[in-house]
Amino acid sequence: MLVALAIVSVALLAALRAAAQGTQSVDELRSRLLAGWVAENRLAEHRAFSEWLPLGVQRGTTREGGIEFAWSEEVIATPNSAFRRVEIRVFPQGDESRSIAHLVGFIVNAPGSSP
Numbered sequence: 001m002l003v004a005l006a007i008v009s010v011a012l013l014a015a016l017r018a019a020a021q022g023t024q025s026v027d028e029l030r031s032r033l034l035a036g037w038v039a040e041n042r043l044a045e046h047r048a049f050s051e052w053l054p055l056g057v058q059r060g061t062t063r064e065g066g067i068e069f070a071w072s073e074e075v076i077a078t079p080n081s082a083f084r085r086v087e088i089r090v091f092p093q094g095d096e097s098r099s100i101a102h103l104v105g106f107i108v109n110a111p112g113s114s115p
Contacts, residue, residue: 030065031067031100032100032101034064034065034067034069035064035069035090035091035100035101036090036101036103037064038062038064038069038071038101039071039089039090039101039102039103041062041064042062042071042073042088043086043088043103043105043107046086046107047107051107052084052109052110053073053075053084053086053107054075055075055076055077055084056074056075057073057074057075058072058073058075059071059072059073067093068093069090069092069093070090070091070092070093070094070096071088071089071090071091072088072089072091072096073086073087073088074086074087078106081109082108082109083106083107083108084106084107084109085104085105085106086104086105086106086107087102087103087104088101088102088103088104089101089102090102
């Protein structure tokens with residue numbers, strides 16, 4: 001009887017560990033999804049407002065889905081002066097050592113905008 005009880009307890013511990021790992025995976029996937037939305041929203045806002053961004057790096061934070069994210073935007077010149085490349089990275093708040101989302105896009109200098 002004790003042997004059967006020991007086997008059941010080991011099996012339950014293994015199941016509990018597997019469930020905990022599944023929960024961590026879901027949290028990581030949710031964070032990555034929301035971080036991707038942050039990056040897409042940044043690029044969409046620049047395009048919607050026809051913003052002609054200055055070259056260089058900008059940093060900021062934003063909240064998406066109840067989670068605070070840090071972001072970094074690098075604006076780079078392209079061979080065609082009417083376009084600029086925007087590289088956006090999103091990080092967990094307080095940990096800029098690993099990006100959880102990365103997006104590269106281009107913005108166009110709309111007619112009537114100053115370069």
